[in-house]
Amino acid sequence: MRISVSSDMDEPVARLLVAELRRRGHDVREHGALVPGADAGWAVCSEAAARDVADGAADQAVVCCWTGTGASIAANKVPGVRAALCTDAGTADGARRWNDANVLALSLRLTSGPLLTEILDAWFTAEPSQDPEDRQNMARVGRLDAPRNDP
Numbered sequence: 001m002r003i004s005v006s007s008d009m010d011e012p013v014a015r016l017l018v019a020e021l022r023r024r025g026h027d028v029r030e031h032g033a034l035v036p037g038a039d040a041g042w043a044v045c046s047e048a049a050a051r052d053v054a055d056g057a058a059d060q061a062v063v064c065c066w067t068g069t070g071a072s073i074a075a076n077k078v079p080g081v082r083a084a085l086c087t088d089a090g091t092a093d094g095a096r097r098w099n100d101a102n103v104l105a106l107s108l109r110l111t112s113g114p115l116l117t118e119i120l121d122a123w124f125t126a127e128p129s130q131d132p133e134d135r136q137n138m139a140r141v142g143r144l145d146a147p148r149n150d151p
């Protein structure tokens with residue numbers, strides 16, 4: 001998969017994330033503090049990675065900041081992006097399965113190396129649910145792109 005990664009800080013776990021994605025065979029494009037001289041503000045680099053997904057330049061993105069909150073908020077401002085802040089594997093599984101999330105947001109302060117592996121394992125294993133019982137759930141995902149002010 002083509003995966004854009006952003007981080008507003010050059011933290012070991014962000015470097016580990018890039019290395020781990022490459023080890024898993026993904027084609028990684030970096031943004032923010034991972035690129036010398038690039039704008040590393042969390043609002044800017046998270047949006048840049050999310051925009052890669054919206055524009056079709058990437059299949060998915062992983063956006064990181066110290067808390068993970070700013071990165072997820074910025075990514076979710078990009079139309080078509082469904083970013084989920086995941087602090088554990090179960091949340092990552094649910095974000096893919098029930099939200100069809102296309103951007104994973106991570107907290108640099110909370111995500112240890114072993115936890116990162118668990119979250120990535122869950123994220124890349126889970127698929128958006130095709131279970132008939134979840135059909136209503138997929139309609140909810142579609143509702144996210146509906147024009148606002150609709151009843």
Ligand SMILES: O=C(CO)[C@H](O)[C@H](O)COP(=O)(O)O
Pocket residue numbers: 008009041042065066067068069070071
């Ligand atoms: O967690 C974050 C935003 O949600 C940032 O990583 C944190 O605020 C530090 O950013 P800055 O160095 O720009 O102040």
